[in-house]
Amino acid sequence: MQWRRHLAGITFIIIFVISYFTNKFVLSVLNFTYPTLFQGWQTFIGAILLLLSGKFGWVEMSRISRSAALSWLPGSVLFVGNIYAGSRALSCIDIPFFFTLQNSSHVVSYIILKAVHREKTQWMKFISVSIMLLSAINLPLHDPQFDSSGYLWAVGHLLCVGAYRVFQFHYKSTNFSDLEQQCINYLFSVLLLAVAAHPTGDLMGAMEFPSLQSYTFHCGCCASALLGFLLLLATVKLKSGLSLEHFGVWIFLSKITAMCLSPLIFYMDFNIPSLTCVAVSHAAEALLLYSQRDSQL
Template identity: 65%
Template sequence: MTVNRYALGLLFCCFYVVSYFTNKYVLSVLKFTYPTLFQGWQTFVGGLLLLVSGRLGLVEISRFPRAVVLSWLPGSLLFVGNIYAGSRALSRLPIPMFFTLHNASEVVTHVTSRLTQKEHASWTKLLSVSLLLVSAVSLPLVDPQFDPGGYFWAMIHCLCVGAYRVFQKLPKYSHLSDLEQQCINYIFSVLLLAVAAHPTGDLFGVFEFPFLQSYRFHSGCCASALLGFFLLLTAVKLKNGLPLEHCASWLFLAKILAACLSPFVFDIVVSKSALCCLLVNYAGEGLLVYSEYNVASR
């Protein structure tokens, strides 16, 4: 059983790293900066595969009434903001910098939970959240590849991710499984991104994209959609098979691997000050995982 858990955790890490690298390749190397189409394609494929898997009995997805779907729409809107802003940010920022801003979403989650649900936190969690906030705020000031647009979209992404986590934990949605939530998110995302493709200019601008007929472009887009779906399945399987604090440890390891391997794949310039910010951020996330272990062991 332990061997199977380690194998599942390592599989999750592999899908996580390769998925981010593939997305980064399409967005930055191929410069496919049409997020409504890119994310629309990913959510369409993910939703289609999820529905087919449910029909075949490979995953368990129950039918939910229309009222449930309508009540979940604010969460789906946050999900769209998450993937759209995340796509814009990832296309401009190196992966380690993107993760540093992404991790700051824990600050949004913590503050929102304190204000709305009166949750109390241990000193270790407060210290970890403080480290995540300080490193995220300091990084733009010392980043030699500073991109104001990238950091702006990373901030929007951070806010949406943090708010989505709080929304997800509301008691009235506890009857929805992770796959059912994601199924609603996919369907809503495809519809919203399809409508937004014309106002954003992506619908017609894509025809000027130089790699449109390239096998590298088609291969990258197909791989990103499939990897995203398999990453979802392994993440849900990991969450259902392990305590949440163990899942957080595997996620932390996956981010470390992606950040450490990314300089070997993509061009990244990191100053000493920026490296300090990254290390402080990793320390903050590691301390956050440790605090969750302490809470679970009580």
């Protein structure tokens, strides 16, 4: 049984790394910076594959009522903000720096929990999130490729990720599985991003995109959509056999793997201070995982 969990974890890491690298390639190397279309395409394919998988019995999904779907609407709004702002940020920021900023989403979750649930202060947790915040604040001061718009979108991304984490794990209804939650997210995202494609200018910009007829571009977009769906399945499979804290460890290992391999795939301009921010932030994340071994978040 233990080897099956390790196999599921290794599979998750592989799909996680390839998925992020594919997205980074399309957004940065190919410079397809039209998130309403890129994320709309990913969520559209994800929704189709998930609905087909449920219909053929490959995954377990129950029928979702309209009232239940509406109750999950705040989570779907946060999900759209997460993927939209995340795409904007990832197109401008290197993967190690992106994950360092993303770690600050734990600060957002911590503040919400303190404000809403009045949780007792755990000093180890408080220290770890404080270090993550300080690392994220100092990173743009030392980033040789500082892009103000990328960092602003990263702030929006981490706010949505932190709020979504709290909403997901503290959602009162237990009627939804992770797959059902994601199905609602996908369908809502497709609708909202399709409506926003023209007002944001993404639709007209993409029509003039020079690589639109490129074989590499088509392969990258198709791969990103398929990998996103596979990552969802790998995530659900891994979570089903692990506690939340152990699942967090596998996510941590996935990010470390992606950060270590990314300089081999993508050009990066970094220095000692910026790498220190990355290392300190993820050391703090390891400390947070240790402090959470008896908690839910």
